[in-house]
Amino acid sequence: MTEIQTKTKNQTKVKLVIDVIIFIAFLVALDPRSSGIAVHEWLATATLAALVVHLLLSWDWIVQITRRFTGRVNSQSRINYILNWLLFIDGTVLMLSGFMISETVMPFLGISLPRGFAWRSLHDLTANLFLLLLGLHTALHWSWIADTFKRYVFQPVAQIFSSNKRKDMTA
């Protein structure tokens, strides 16, 4: 295996782990009634850092599509690109409105912000939209998710079981 192939394989594994973490974190953070406000706010804030890593790992794709967007790009990549921008904008507005109505993170940091009901409404609206966009984002990357899970999770687990079975047969 070449160095580039090993690097790509490792990068894919890291991406998978980070994406799963972000996905679970968002699922928990998107339901503050059950997780509690403190968990909701700190988890969402921490996810911001994971989101930056997610963007860094997809950087080459972002640059490539940005350069070729008006040129020759297949329709799926174009839809994906637009959807990703919508997700980014919605996520950022969601984060800002969350900070504006924060009860835990901002007071903890000693920051007091002018707050109003508009921020609350905006937070609810963007949160609902975010769930929908997250679903679309997952759907458009479903083949990658399924392939990567199969290659790096299911197949290695199946191999472990099959090797254990062979050991038992020979013993």
Add this chain to the structure above:
Amino acid sequence: MKALGRILIILVAFAVVMGITYGTVNASGSSSTSTPQFESGERPASPSGQFEGRPEGQEGGGGLMFGLIKNIGIIAIVVTLIALPKSVVQKKKRTTAVPTE
């Protein structure tokens, strides 16, 4: 150095969107000046007057499961509605691309 530059670009993009949103909300006059304020440390109720959040530490055991299942359910529906027809179309394309003997 390369990664640092990229992080900076991402943070600038975050800041631009946040700045535009902050300016728009403030300019619309529906933020701190014209709408009722609430005390620091209190979460505002929604405009309908209903408190949608749950105070910390009072969540029920079944609540977490319901919220998570609901969110997973929504995502699962969206994924099924998009990924399933897409894979069917791709399979059809593949079968038509292979010449029959």
